[in-house]
Amino acid sequence: xxxxxxxxxxxxxxxxxxxxxxxxxxxxxxxxxxxxxxxxxxxxxxxxxxxxxxxxxxxxxxxxxxxxxxxxxxxxxxxxxxxxxxxxxxxxxxxxxxxxxxxxxxxxxxxxxxxxxxxxxxxxxxxxxxxxxxxxxxxxxxxxxx
Amino acid sequence: xxxxxxxxxxxxxxxxxxxxxxxxxxxxxxxxxxxxxxxxxxxxxxxxxxxxxxxxxxxxxxxxxxxxxxxxxxxxxxxxxxxxxxxxxxxxxxxxxxxxxxxxxxxxxxxxxxxxxxxxxxxxxxxxxxxxxxxxxxxxxxxxxxxxxxxxxxxxxxxxxxxxxxxxxxxxxxxxxxxxxxxxxxxxxxxxxxxxxxxxxxxxxxxxxxxxxxxxxxxxxxxxxxxxxxxxxxxxxxxxxxxxxxxxxxxxxxxxxxxxxxxxxxxxxxxxxxxxxxxxxxxxxxxxxxxxxxxxxxxxxxxxxxxxxxxxxxxxxxxxxxxxxxxxxxxxxxxxxxxxxxxxxxxxxxxxxxxxxxxxxxxxxxxxxxxxxxxxxxxxxxxxxxxxxxxxxxxxxxxxxxxxxxxxxxxxx
Numbered sequence: 001x002x003x004x005x006x007x008x009x010x011x012x013x014x015x016x017x018x019x020x021x022x023x024x025x026x027x028x029x030x031x032x033x034x035x036x037x038x039x040x041x042x043x044x045x046x047x048x049x050x051x052x053x054x055x056x057x058x059x060x061x062x063x064x065x066x067x068x069x070x071x072x073x074x075x076x077x078x079x080x081x082x083x084x085x086x087x088x089x090x091x092x093x094x095x096x097x098x099x100x101x102x103x104x105x106x107x108x109x110x111x112x113x114x115x116x117x118x119x120x121x122x123x124x125x126x127x128x129x130x131x132x133x134x135x136x137x138x139x140x141x142x143x144x145x146x
Numbered sequence: 147x148x149x150x151x152x153x154x155x156x157x158x159x160x161x162x163x164x165x166x167x168x169x170x171x172x173x174x175x176x177x178x179x180x181x182x183x184x185x186x187x188x189x190x191x192x193x194x195x196x197x198x199x200x201x202x203x204x205x206x207x208x209x210x211x212x213x214x215x216x217x218x219x220x221x222x223x224x225x226x227x228x229x230x231x232x233x234x235x236x237x238x239x240x241x242x243x244x245x246x247x248x249x250x251x252x253x254x255x256x257x258x259x260x261x262x263x264x265x266x267x268x269x270x271x272x273x274x275x276x277x278x279x280x281x282x283x284x285x286x287x288x289x290x291x292x293x294x295x296x297x298x299x300x301x302x303x304x305x306x307x308x309x310x311x312x313x314x315x316x317x318x319x320x321x322x323x324x325x326x327x328x329x330x331x332x333x334x335x336x337x338x339x340x341x342x343x344x345x346x347x348x349x350x351x352x353x354x355x356x357x358x359x360x361x362x363x364x365x366x367x368x369x370x371x372x373x374x375x376x377x378x379x380x381x382x383x384x385x386x387x388x389x390x391x392x393x394x395x396x397x398x399x400x401x402x403x404x405x406x407x408x409x410x411x412x413x414x415x416x417x418x419x420x421x422x423x424x425x426x427x428x429x430x431x432x433x434x435x436x437x438x439x440x441x442x443x444x445x446x447x448x449x450x451x452x453x454x455x456x457x458x459x460x461x462x463x464x465x466x467x468x469x470x471x472x473x474x475x476x477x478x479x480x481x482x483x484x485x486x487x488x489x490x491x492x493x494x495x496x497x498x499x500x501x502x503x504x505x506x507x508x509x510x511x512x513x514x515x516x517x518x519x520x521x522x523x524x525x526x527x528x529x530x531x532x533x534x535x536x537x538x539x540x541x542x543x544x545x546x547x548x549x550x551x552x553x554x555x556x557x558x559x
Contacts, residue, residue, distance in 0.1 A: 008502060008556045017493065039497055040514050040527050062527045064495035107501060 007100055008065065016065030021075035023058045032121025036109050041067045045075075045117045049125070052083045064110050066100070071114035073097045078118065086122060091115060153454065156446065157537045159185040171507030174542045179325050179353060179486050179533035180511055181375045184439075188378055191438035195431045202427055204404060218430050221437040222420075225385055228440050229370070230361030235419040236393065238386040239428050243352040244274040246371035246386035247319070249423065250348055251278035253396040254369075254388075255317075258346075261287035264314045268293045268301055268331070269523045270324040273516040275350045279319065293320070295523065298477045299327035303335060310343045317346045319369075322354035326515045326531065327476035328459070328486030330354070337366050346392075352376055356535075357455055357484050359448040362387055379439035380432035386423070393419050400425035451536055455485035458534045462487055462543045469550055471559055475524060485534035488515075491550060494557050496530040502556055503549040510546070 025031075028046035035042040041063035048056040057075045061067075073094055078086050091112055095101050103111055123139055157163050160183050165173045175183060195217070201210035203218050226234045240246045255278075259265065265279045269292050276290070283290045293305045301320075309315050318340050323330050333349055340347045348369035354360055356377030362370045369392070374383035388396075398405055398416060402425035407415040416422045443451065460480055466472055471492035477483050491499055496512030503510065511531040514521045521527065532546060 008498065013557055016495070016498070038513070040518070040521070041497075042527075064497040066498065104501075107497070110497060 007103060009099065012065050012069045012098060015069035015072045019059075019068045020072035021058050021079065022060065022072075024060055025056055025058050030121045030125040032117050032124065034113065034117045034120065036113050039064070039110065041110060041113055043067070043071060043114050043117045045071075045114065045121055047078075047121065047125075049083065054078050054081055054083065054086055059114065063113070066103070066107055066110040067113055069098055070094050070100075070111045074114050074118060083122070083126070086118075089115070089118075152446070152450070153537060153539055157539075159187065159442075160537055161186055161189070163537060167507045167509075168505055169507075171505075174506075174508040174545050176532040176534065176538065176542065176546060177509050177511045178535040178538075179376070179515075179531065181381065182356065182378050182535050183537065184380070184435075185378055185442050187442055188380065188435045188438045192380060192431050192435040195434045200431070203430055204421075214430060217434050217437075218428070221433050221440075224437055224440050228444070229355065229372075229385075229387065230363045231387055232363060233390060236387050236390050238388070238393070238420040238423045239433055240371075240384045240386050240423075241382055241429070242373040242375070242384035243350060243371045244384075246369075246384050247274055247348070247350065248278045249386055249399045250369050250371075250388070251282045253399045253423070254346075254392060255279075255282040256286070257395070257397060259283070259286045259288045259316055262314060263288040263316045264309060264312065265290050266293060266306065266309055266315055266318045267291075268320050269295050270299060270301075270327055270329060270517065270520045271319075271321055272325055272350065272352070273518070275319055275321060275348075276519060288316075289314075292519070293318075295329075299324065299329045299475060300477055300482070301329075301331060301336075303332070303339070306336065306339060310339060310345065315340075315343065315345050317348065319348040319350070321350040321352070322360070323357070323484045323486075324476075324517075324520075325353050325486065326488050326517045326520055326529065328484040328488075328533075329476055330358075330482050330484055332482075333365060333367070341366065353484060353486070356443075356451075358452045368392060374432070374436040374439060377439055378442055379436035380429075382429045383432045383436045390419065393423070396423075398422055398425070402426045404428075446536065454536060455534050456480050458538055458540065458543065459483065459485045459487065461540050462532065462534070462546075465543060465547045466550075469547065469554075471554070472550070475529065486531065487533070488529040488531045490526060490529055491553065492557070492559050494553060494559075496528040498557075499530050499550075499553055502553040503546070506545060506549040506552070508546050508549050 025046035029049040030047040033044045043061035045059045047054050057078050059071050162183050167173050199213045201214045203215040222234050222237050226237050279290050291309055294302045320331050337347050347367040349367045351370055351372040355372040368389055370387040372385055375381040405417050405422050405425040407417050473490050475488045500510055500512035513528050
C-alpha cells in the first residue's frame, strides 16, 4: 500500500508547476466555474465545440498540486473527444492516470473538482442546446458522476 | 529546565498525545488554534457526569437533578471568576464563540442598528465575526466597514478614528487575537477610543482567553465571547459575557423552555438573566467538563501558559525563518503575538504541504482558516498554520522543521 506522500511523484510535481491547457478561450461554447469551499481551490473550464466534438479546452484557476495535475490530465483526455465519449469519463480514469487510486478521502475533492466543473458545464450546455427545460435533472446526473 | 519538566508532566495528562499516526509516527499536534486536546481530567468529568449525575437541570426536585443543577451553576461562577467578572448573571452559556456573536448580532443588533449606521470590524477577523454582521447590515440597511492592517498584521487605528468621526459607528467588533497571524489586538486603545465616542465594543476572545490572562471587567468592553474547546474543554460550549444593562434591554435570541417566566396563549414574560438567553436544555455535561478545563488552566497558571507559548513561538520563528523560501506572516514582536504562525513555503500549495508532513505525524492546518478577507488582503489563496499550546515542545518544532525540509525535497525546491 502506497503512503500518502508517494502521491507527490515527478508527474504531479511537474503538472503543478506546468499545467497542461492552462489559459482562457475567447468566446467559448462552454464555460463553467466552481470552487471548493473547504480549501478555496477554484477552477474555470472553457471549451469549444464543433460537430459534437470538443475541439479545444483550457482551464484557469488556483489549486493544490493534486487539483492542478488532475485538471491537466482531464483536459488532455477531453481534447478532441466526441461529446458522447466525454460524458463517459469517470473519476477512476483520471485518478488512474496519475496513480492516485488510493488517494485519502480528505483529498479526493481536490482531485475531482475539475471533473465536476467539466460535467456541470457540459450538461448545462447540452440542456441549453436541447432546449430541455429539465436542466436540473441533467445537473443532478452530472453531480452523481462526480 | 523547570519548564521542560512541567511540560513533560503536563503531556502525561493528555492520552491522545500517546497516539501514533500514519507510519507509526508519534503525533505532533500543532493545530491548537482550531481546537486543543483534552486532559484526562476533562474527559473524566464528562464521563463522571453521565455515569453518576445525569439529569436535566433547573426544575426537577429529585437528588440527581439537584446535583446536576448545582454542578452546572457552579461553572458559571467559575467562568465569571476566571475572566474577572463580578456578576454571574452576566455569563451566558452558548454553543461557542460563533453562537455568542450571532446572539449579539440578532438580539442587540436588531434593536440598535438602523439604516445608515456603521458596524466596524477588522481585516483579520474569523468569518464568525464578519458574516453575522453582513447579515445584520443587509437586513437593517447598515454598512460593515473594516479597520485595515499593515503588512505585518498590525491594525491601522487611524482607520477607526476616521470612521468614528462620522458619528455613524454603532459597534466595533474585533478579535482579541488573530487566529491566522497571531496578532494580539491593541484592544485597550480601541475600547478607549470607542468609549470616548459612545460606541459599543465586542471582543472575540476565542484565541485570547485560552492563551493569556484576560480580565474582561478591566478591559471595559460591552460584549465578550469565547469557546471552551480551544482551552482544553469540550466542543459545544461557549460563553457570552455582556453588561447587565445591555442584556436586560435586549430581546431574547431563541425562544423555548428555561428562558421564560410565564407563558400564556398570546404572551410570554422572560426569565431572569442569564436564563433569558439560555433556551432549551443546555450542554450540561460539557459545561461540567469545561469546569475541569478551567481548573487545569488555573492550576498551571495563565502566566505559565503565555510564557511557554512565547518561548515556543520564539524558537519556531527562528527555526522557520532559517528555511529558504519560507515566508512567515505577522509581526516578529513577540509581545504582540500569540503562539500562531502562518506561512507559505515557496510554490508548494498549503494542502500539499499539510499532506506531506502529515506522513511524519505532524498535524498543521492548511487553507483559509475561515479568514478569506485576510487571505485577500495578503493576496494568497491559503496559508499553512502551526499553532501551539501548553503541551507542545521544542522537539516537536524540530520535527516540523525536518518534515518541511523533506517536503522541499519532494517538491524539488
